[in-house]
Amino acid sequence: MSDPYVKVRDLVTHYGTRQILNGVSVDVERGEIMVIMGGSGSGKSTLLRHMLGLERPTSGSIEILGREITTMSELDLYELSKKIGVAFQGGALFSSMTVGDNVMLPLQEHTKLPIDTMRIMMRMKLEVVDLAGFEGLMPSELSGGMVKRAAFARAVAMDPPLLFCDEPSAGLDPVVSRALDELILRLRDAMDMSIVVVTHELDSAFYIADRITVLDKGDILAIGTVEEVKNDSSERIQSLLNRKLREEEPDPDAYLARLTGTKL
Amino acid sequence: MAADHETAGPARLVESLGRGTVRAVESFGYAASIFGETVKWILLGRRRGQAVRSGPIVSEMMDVGIEAIPIVTLLTFTIGVMLSIQGLDLLRPFGAEQQVGIGVALGVTREFAPLITGILVAGRSGSALAARIGFMTISEEVAALRVMGINPVRFLVAPALLAMLIMLPSLTVWADLVALIGGGLYISADLGMTMSAYVDQVLTTLEVDDVMHGIAKSAIFAVVITVIGVVEGSTVEGGAEGVGRATTSSVVKAISAIVLTDMFFVFAATR
Numbered sequence: 259m260s261d262p263y264v265k266v267r268d269l270v271t272h273y274g275t276r277q278i279l280n281g282v283s284v285d286v287e288r289g290e291i292m293v294i295m296g297g298s299g300s301g302k303s304t305l306l307r308h309m310l311g312l313e314r315p316t317s318g319s320i321e322i323l324g325r326e327i328t329t330m331s332e333l334d335l336y337e338l339s340k341k342i343g344v345a346f347q348g349g350a351l352f353s354s355m356t357v358g359d360n361v362m363l364p365l366q367e368h369t370k371l372p373i374d375t376m377r378i379m380m381r382m383k384l385e386v387v388d389l390a391g392f393e394g395l396m397p398s399e400l401s402g403g404m405v406k407r408a409a410f411a412r413a414v415a416m417d418p419p420l421l422f423c424d425e426p427s428a429g430l431d432p433v434v435s436r437a438l439d440e441l442i443l444r445l446r447d448a449m450d451m452s453i454v455v456v457t458h459e460l461d462s463a464f465y466i467a468d469r470i471t472v473l474d475k476g477d478i479l480a481i482g483t484v485e486e487v488k489n490d491s492s493e494r495i496q497s498l499l500n501r502k503l504r505e506e507e508p509d510p511d512a513y514l515a516r517l518t519g520t521k522l
Numbered sequence: 523m524a525a526d527h528e529t530a531g532p533a534r535l536v537e538s539l540g541r542g543t544v545r546a547v548e549s550f551g552y553a554a555s556i557f558g559e560t561v562k563w564i565l566l567g568r569r570r571g572q573a574v575r576s577g578p579i580v581s582e583m584m585d586v587g588i589e590a591i592p593i594v595t596l597l598t599f600t601i602g603v604m605l606s607i608q609g610l611d612l613l614r615p616f617g618a619e620q621q622v623g624i625g626v627a628l629g630v631t632r633e634f635a636p637l638i639t640g641i642l643v644a645g646r647s648g649s650a651l652a653a654r655i656g657f658m659t660i661s662e663e664v665a666a667l668r669v670m671g672i673n674p675v676r677f678l679v680a681p682a683l684l685a686m687l688i689m690l691p692s693l694t695v696w697a698d699l700v701a702l703i704g705g706g707l708y709i710s711a712d713l714g715m716t717m718s719a720y721v722d723q724v725l726t727t728l729e730v731d732d733v734m735h736g737i738a739k740s741a742i743f744a745v746v747i748t749v750i751g752v753v754e755g756s757t758v759e760g761g762a763e764g765v766g767r768a769t770t771s772s773v774v775k776a777i778s779a780i781v782l783t784d785m786f787f788v789f790a791a792t793r
Contacts, residue, residue: 310669332673333570339671350666353657364670367572 261324262287263420263452264309269318271304278304280476281318288419291446291453293463296473297498305473306424306456310344311335323420340368343413343421343451347428349405351397357384357408358393364415383411386448387441403434410441414449421445423455427462435459439466460499464488474498549757553749556675556756560683563676572673578681586647586682587689591696593646594639598697601634602626602704610712619713623723626705628732635697636736637784640743643690644776648747651682652772655755656765664756679752686744694740698733739787743780750776 264286271279278301286292296302307313309320311327320327323341330338351360361380365371371379384390387407397405406426413421426442427435439462446453457463463470463484470487472479472495479495480487487495567573609622609629655678658664667674706720754772758764 307665310665312665312668336572336671336673339669342669344666344669346662346666348661350662352663352666353661354654363672367670367672 260288263323264454265321266309267319269308269320270316271308272316278476282478284471284478284481286452286454288452289450290468291442291455291466292469292471293467294454294456294471294473295458295463297458300473301476302456302473303424306422310422340416341418341420343418345406345409345413345423345426347425349409351405351408353397356393357389357395357397357400360408361412361415364412368416383415387411403430406438407441414445417449419451421451421453423453425457426455427457427459435462442466472498549753553753556679556752557745557749559675560679563673563680564684567676572676574676574680574684579684582681582685583689586643586685587693590643590646590693594642594693594697595700597638597642598635598701599704601638602630602701603708605629605634606705606708622709623720624727627702627724627727630701630705631698631728631732631736635701636694636740636743639690639693639697640740640780641777644747644780645773648751648776649769649773651748651751652755653765653769655752656758656768659756659758660761660765683748686748687741690744691737691740694736698736735791739784742783742787746779746783747776750779
């Protein structure tokens with residue numbers, strides 16, 4: 259097997275003095291859809307931001323496409339970024355540019371292609387995400403689902419071998435959300451991409467994932483196929499999957515103290 | 523308890539003073555690093571494969587400069603007239619009204635034109651820059667630029683700084699002209715002297731240094747306005763409300779900085 263596209267080893271990160279990730283290790287193979295799943299506060303967004311090189315970790319290593327990024331210079335990181343696509347949770351389309359200009363921006367910045375070729379490529383990407391004919395609109399004129407699809411089109415503009423998606427289905431209705439899942443599967447099949455999806459949506463995760471990494475409070479609880487994760491007997495995983503609140507012993511004194519605002 | 527409060531009061535004051543000082547030094551350092559980074563990208567961008575593009579510079583120049591012409595014209599014309607009224611009133615008791623053109627010419631070119639133009643541009647464009655970068659920061663657009671391999675300073679700040687550095691001095695020259703014309707119209711009407719006599723007086727008074735003094739100041743204001751707008755915008759916290767706060771604070775800080783640097787510049791240039 260060739261080297262993994264993403265290789266995270268013993269990643270420890272802090273936010274201020276608070277430790278967020280406690281030594282996380284995960285691999286993403288070529289052509290694989292890896293879903294990183296966890297509730298809010300699990301550290302999944304932090305893991306994503308580190309894999310994108312937006313933050314520097316306390317310790318540990320992150321290799322993206324065979325290159326160590328934690329010690330990489332800013333310019334090398336920019337160079338590597340050309341081979342990575344990212345679809346942000348809110349789309350992060352540039353609100354001052356049309357949808358078409360948004361999708362064309364990576365091409366304009368990183369290639370010397372003639373403008374007509376860029377336009378054709380931009381329209382091709384918009385076709386892939388079912389937004390053909392919308393290139394002249396401003397992002398504010400699009401619905402939530404359309405913004406996310408446009409963000410996907412921009413993320414794959416440079417035909418990257420590796421795509422990261424942050425909460426693709428957050429804030430969308432089930433139908434639109436399923437359409438985005440289909441889009442992710444289609445992108446992998448059509449472009450042979452490795453895709454890393456960060457989500458807390460179980461349905462979506464089970465539908466698209468080849469493998470799932472379950473994160474909780476900065477620890478990896480499990481890495482495995484959908485079946486393996488579903489059948490995992492660990493209590494923490496089952497409570498996450500069944501959306502049960504972690505049961506805690508009620509403490510009447512502490513409850514009363516919280517309500518009255520007094521210190522024990 | 524009471525004793526606690528007595529010691530807590532001054533201690534808190536000292537603590538908040540200390541924290542405030544650290545914050546101020548920190549943001550000054552951040553501002554300096556943003557400026558250094560911007561200059562670096564302007565000079566080395568092409569060699570690094572990320573040239574600062576002319577399209578965004580031109581569109582910034584339109585926003586910062588061309589669209590500010592009407593308001594700059596209106597206000598500096600008024601300033602010219604106002605200075606003339608004050609000057610005439612001041613000199614009349616001494617019977618020296620004829621010399622009023624000298625005061626107007628020097629006051630306008632050395633002080634009022636760059637100052638008023640700087641304050642106007644800080645209010646119009648410095649705040650807009652802070653709002654834009656603040657919004658882009660909270661909506662992850664800045665992070666999106668980074669992961670696309672586009673340096674945000676090169677893409678967002680460098681065009682704004684270049685546009686500001688070209689347009690603010692240009693607006694100041696325009697403001698010089700308009701204010702001098704405004705002053706001249708009032709003076710010639712009031713004293714019954716011809717416009718050409720006024721122009722003669724202005725031209726014999728003014729030296730290249732006087733005009734350059736104003737222009738140099740406006741270039742410094744350009745840097746101050748841009749850097750403060752960018753620093754306020756990029757350190758936004760707390761959503762839309764934070765963007766609003768950053769916008770307001772960018773205007774207040776930019777105007778204060780303009781007035782202060784003006785004083786230091788004048789002190790250094792005239793001693």
